[in-house]
Amino acid sequence: MSAGGSGGPATGGIDHNKIIIFGIIGALVGIYAAYFLVNAIGSAFSFIAGLGAICSIVWGASAVRRVSNYGLGTGVPSIGMLAIGTGMVASLFGMAVGSIAGPIISFVTACIIGLVIGILANRIIGMGIPIMEQSMTEIAGAGSLTIVALSTTMSGTFMIETILPNVIGTGYIAMIFIIGALSILHPFNANLGPDEHQDRTLSTGFEKGAIAVIIAGIVATTTAGAASIPTILVGAFIWYTAFSKFYEYIKRDAHKVVGTGVLPTEEELE
Amino acid sequence: MDPLLGMGVLALMGAAATIAGATEDLESDVGSQSNPNSQVQLAPQMMHPHRIYNKAISGEPPSNALMCAIGGTIASVMMSAYGLSVVFAITFGAAIAAVIHGTYAASSFMGRVSSQKRFKQPLYLDIVRSHTPVIIGYAFLTTFFILVISYLMSSVLNHPFPLPLLAFIWGITVGAIGSSTGDVHYGAEREYQNVEFGSGINAANSGDIVRHGESGLRNGIDNAWFCSKFGGPVTGIAFGMTVFLSGWVTTVFNPGESITMGWLSVIAGLLIVAILIIGNRIIETWARSTYGPYQEEESEEVTA
Numbered sequence: 001m002s003a004g005g006s007g008g009p010a011t012g013g014i015d016h017n018k019i020i021i022f023g024i025i026g027a028l029v030g031i032y033a034a035y036f037l038v039n040a041i042g043s044a045f046s047f048i049a050g051l052g053a054i055c056s057i058v059w060g061a062s063a064v065r066r067v068s069n070y071g072l073g074t075g076v077p078s079i080g081m082l083a084i085g086t087g088m089v090a091s092l093f094g095m096a097v098g099s100i101a102g103p104i105i106s107f108v109t110a111c112i113i114g115l116v117i118g119i120l121a122n123r124i125i126g127m128g129i130p131i132m133e134q135s136m137t138e139i140a141g142a143g144s145l146t147i148v149a150l151s152t153t154m155s156g157t158f159m160i161e162t163i164l165p166n167v168i169g170t171g172y173i174a175m176i177f178i179i180g181a182l183s184i185l186h187p188f189n190a191n192l193g194p195d196e197h198q199d200r201t202l203s204t205g206f207e208k209g210a211i212a213v214i215i216a217g218i219v220a221t222t223t224a225g226a227a228s229i230p231t232i233l234v235g236a237f238i239w240y241t242a243f244s245k246f247y248e249y250i251k252r253d254a255h256k257v258v259g260t261g262v263l264p265t266e267e268e269l270e
Numbered sequence: 271m272d273p274l275l276g277m278g279v280l281a282l283m284g285a286a287a288t289i290a291g292a293t294e295d296l297e298s299d300v301g302s303q304s305n306p307n308s309q310v311q312l313a314p315q316m317m318h319p320h321r322i323y324n325k326a327i328s329g330e331p332p333s334n335a336l337m338c339a340i341g342g343t344i345a346s347v348m349m350s351a352y353g354l355s356v357v358f359a360i361t362f363g364a365a366i367a368a369v370i371h372g373t374y375a376a377s378s379f380m381g382r383v384s385s386q387k388r389f390k391q392p393l394y395l396d397i398v399r400s401h402t403p404v405i406i407g408y409a410f411l412t413t414f415f416i417l418v419i420s421y422l423m424s425s426v427l428n429h430p431f432p433l434p435l436l437a438f439i440w441g442i443t444v445g446a447i448g449s450s451t452g453d454v455h456y457g458a459e460r461e462y463q464n465v466e467f468g469s470g471i472n473a474a475n476s477g478d479i480v481r482h483g484e485s486g487l488r489n490g491i492d493n494a495w496f497c498s499k500f501g502g503p504v505t506g507i508a509f510g511m512t513v514f515l516s517g518w519v520t521t522v523f524n525p526g527e528s529i530t531m532g533w534l535s536v537i538a539g540l541l542i543v544a545i546l547i548i549g550n551r552i553i554e555t556w557a558r559s560t561y562g563p564y565q566e567e568e569s570e571e572v573t574a
Contacts, residue, residue: 077328170346171432175339178438182328182336182374189328190378193385200384204377211370215340218366221351246377250393253384260396263319263487269390
């Protein structure tokens with residue numbers, strides 16, 4: 001892609017460290033709250049894991065934005081795929097061995113693999129992006145939390161005995177893989193350009209995350225541990241709010257939003 | 271399974287794949303996805319604002335994998351949880367997947383235009399309103415026919431993979447074939463109709479795409495019209511052949527019967543690949559000798 005990021009550190013109103021905390025805490029609280037509330041009260045609370053998924057997706061999108069701003073163009077999709085690929089390996093491992101600690105083990109494993117990838121990319125391949133190690137760690141971690149959270153939204157638990165027949169055996173894991181990857185990489189990819197703004201990119205992250213939650217809600221109809229209607233409703237509400245916000249930012253940021261018209265003249269472009 | 275029945279299913283899959291390939295390419299052309307995207311993206315920067323829909327959903331393979339996997343997931347849910355018939359389930363899945371694809375297309379078009387504020391590229395809402403439904407329509411057709419292929423594979427041909435996973439894999443495949451086969455027709459030929467055929471895209475011409483149509487200003491739907499004459503159908507044939515020929519070798523020489531048949535299917539596959547390579551080489555040398563290499567005229571200097 002010819003038009004990459006602006007080639008320097010990303011700027012924006014919200015401090016990235018706050019988004020990291022929002023992503024990790026939000027996702028883990030969402031996953032565990034859904035697990036315990038589903039066990040204690042009923043399957044209707046499985047949607048809380050969906051909220052956790054949105055937190056980790058927004059964090060992942062922010063991390064992609066930060067690293068891609070160093071001039072990645074066509075590399076944006078690749079880095080998103082890498083995130084969710086690493087996350088997939090780590091989360092299946094974590095859920096298989098971890099039992100109740102599954103999400104945390106998944107997250108830690110993903111961060112370690114991400115760090116190794118970051119070191120390889122910077123030290124061996126020599127990409128020379130200053131924040132590569134940190135960003136790859138973050139992106140892989142966000143990917144693994146997204147997968148665990150979406151799986152929990154679908155089945156109400158992250159126990160591998162339930163995930164295996166309900167999410168992996170049925171093939172829904174393929175959908176989680178691709179929708180997780182696209183939700184993380186699309187926000188920055190969709191807003192790529194010299195006049196990209198943090199709030200617009202993150203609102204796209206919320207919007208795409210909400211779509212993933214809606215789909216996870218539809219899948220929840222097939223499982224006993226998760227309820228689909230609350231998840232779909234919550235997802236649809238967040239999607240509507242986020243998309244309205246996104247469109248507001250579009251009207252704020254675009255050069256001109258017109259119903260129709262001819263091309264600007266030479267004088268106007270000067 | 272009866273070999274004749276197997277051949278019939280394979281023929282149906284090939285036909286579905288041909289339509290899926292053609293609609294996939296046209297869907298990407300309406301929105302200038304993947305290959306041609308960078309030139310459309312670059313145009314405003316080179317003082318060439320345009321009225322062309324420009325969606326970047328991370329290249330065609332992932333975006334098609336997304337909509338096919340969503341479609342396969344919903345269809346599978348509809349069949350297992352609600353006992354819906356296959357036709358309704360697949361239609362429903364494809365419809366939801368296509369609408370979601372529409373949201374991805376709209377957000378990437380509006381987002382990228384807004385991120386080009388300094389180049390004074392306006393956001394034309396009529397382009398959003400007229401092109402997004404066309405993209406959704408083509409996405410529906412692609413997803414529908416990919417799901418038909420995946421369903422036939424899993425239920426009739428007894429493929430061990432579940433429907434969403436098959437749809438995901440075929441989505442990547444159709445996206446990859448659409449990106450490699452059809453995009454050339456749009457990217458190099460349509461966007462650069464004003465330069466001599468075969469001259470490639472000179473770096474100095476980057477972003478200098480054709481912005482005026484046969485009548486008025488050109489948009490993405492005009493491009494789909496142009497590509498439907500050759501790029502779309504040729505993508506369909508390429509994808510249809512991929513599906514048909516890759517299934518043909520194991521239907522005629524069923525490895526389930528004996529180990530000899532298994533080896534025969536491998537040999538048949540290798541033969542097909544060899545014939546295709548030789549055929550491509552013959553076409554290439556014939557085209558080169560007939561049209562000759564492109565020669566740049568010395569006197570005509572290209573100015574940026």
